[in-house]
Amino acid sequence: MGYSFFSLLKKDFTMMLSSKFLLLIVGSLILYSLYINLVYVRTDQAIYPVYLLDPAESIENISGQIIRVDNMEELQSHTSDGYAVGIDATGAAPKIIMTASGLDSTDHTRTAYALSLLSPGQSTPAEVIGQNSKEMKSRREITSEFLFFELAAVGFLGLASTLFEEKYMGVIRIHGVMPISKSLFIFSKLILFLLADLVFAFLLTVINLGLEAGFSVLPAILVQTVILSIIMALVGFFCAVWLPDFKQFSLLYIVFAIFITTPVFLVGQTSITWNWINYHPMYHLFMAIKNACFEMPVGEPVYYIICVVSIVVLFLVAHKTLTREMAKEG
Amino acid sequence: MIEVKDLIFSYGKDKQALHGIDFTVGKGEIFGFLGPNGSGKSTTQKILTGILKGHNGHVSLFGKNITNSYNKEFFKNIGVLFEYPYLYANLSGLDNLNYFASFYPKEQRQDIEVLLDRLAFKKDYIKKPVSSYSKGMRQRVSMARALMTSPKLLFLDEPTSGLDPAGAVLFRNIIEEERKKGTTVFLTTHNMLDADLLCDRVAFIVNGNIAVIDTPKNLKMQNSNQKIVIDYMLNGKRENKMIEASELKQGISLPHDEIISIHSQEPSLEDVFIQYTGRGLL
Known part of the structure; x- marks a missing residue:
């Protein structure tokens, strides 16, 4: 059995090489790392600019961050972008002038911030919690995002494309009349793609978080990589064997990438809150990777139980689909 | 087996x-x-x-x-x-x-x-x-x-x-x-x-x-019509005739100058298949 399994691994590795999957992984790693180091950590949007119309200079001791304007036209022109905030102090009480951003919560924050600049001495400095600098926070955040995307979308696509190649060549059904178990056929692919994902996770983490921070989060990240990689590989395996051609798979992939992954990113990385996201399984997998990147506690025991049960169920489904594929006509 | x-x-x-x-x-x-x-x-x-x-x-x-x-x-x-x-x-x-x-x-x-x-x-x-x-x-x-x-x-x-x-x-x-x-x-x-x-x-x-x-x-054999076709020359002209296989027991009695060929009308396996199934092998 050992020799047979080694043969399967060797063949799958050859297929992996010929499908250029490893090249794609190396390319992704380089691209993500360049983006993180050269673009993302250097990008910082300025806080809302605040403009004040107070020709009589009736308000004293304002913050130095406030920009004075001379007339209403100028104030309205500066605040038309949905980001800047204007204060009209020509009346008895200051009035806020701004274009709505579309989110009430953001607009309240903008208003509170602008008003706080009118009396800067009264504000209490925020307490700094944790040891992450802004740059390290950005690095951890974007690393978790890229890692999740790579494991969920690219890994899924990689296994499926390799399997489609075997399906088109008709060789899958040959294994149905050979003294080799179907489980080994699946295991060999899972192990190879898992190893590729683990190497990717290791390099992405160490390159972008640095040696010290990287190694301290690696154990938790690798555990989450194992879980997500196996789940996605099994889903990719099932889809590639079940769907008749790559065109249909591509459509499913688009649905998966846009409609399933996007809400997870929106809730996980922005201030958007949707209660229903708790029922989205990918959200929990993403948050587990994010928490691992931030050295936060990752998942309750029930999370791991559900993951293991999901892997077992997906494996059985993949096994059954493979058996059906082997019985198909040429 | x-x-x-x-x-x-x-x-x-x-x-x-x-x-x-x-x-x-x-x-x-x-x-x-x-x-x-x-x-x-x-x-x-x-x-x-x-x-x-x-x-x-x-x-x-x-x-x-x-x-x-x-x-x-x-x-x-x-x-x-x-x-x-x-x-x-x-x-x-x-x-x-x-x-x-x-x-x-x-x-x-x-x-x-x-x-x-x-x-x-x-x-x-x-x-x-x-x-x-x-x-x-x-x-x-x-x-x-x-x-x-x-x-x-x-x-x-x-x-x-x-x-x-x-x-x-x-x-x-x-x-x-x-x-x-x-x-x-x-x-x-x-x-x-x-x-x-x-x-x-x-x-x-x-x-x-x-x-x-x-x-x-x-x-x-079972699906053969038991007939035989004989090709022969008679008076410088090529002729053929189908006879029952059993007639051959008495020798070739038809008038001829030269026998060119004798063909049994045994069906091919495909003919037999069509006979049994009414369909060709498509």
């Missing part, structure tokens, strides 16, 4: 593919399984090779009921040539065979290069990727895959498909040689010449039922 009794199989509720077929195949026999597309021959072969499960009726191979015997030992004893030469196109023929051979015990494997040589495979292609092979070369590698583990039972689906006439003769000789070694061959084909020349017995299957099982010779 193979015993099938009242075999029934359905794809779903309303699509019954086999309606209770019976046949046996003896050790060392070449058994032809002939039928048009959709007749149930592939379904039968898939059940016998363990690919398709969920049948009703009794099927035993190597003396064991197959429901309980689809294990590694079973697969070690069979060789299967599929209708199409399924191979890894990015690997060479040799790498393909080495890969598939690795699932079998070393002592069971034949020398692959010797086997390919026996199948008249072009040596300079042995390490080139399969994607550069002609259909005939792919068929040779596929045949080598079926034979490389010296199976006791060979399932061959259209073995001479894609081969030139010389290749087809070579394959028929190899199948004959395998039978002489004691290998049982279950041959599925549309090629009546292969069936006629190779098979000890043939079964005609139509719409999931076996119409008849017999030797090709008996089938042709």
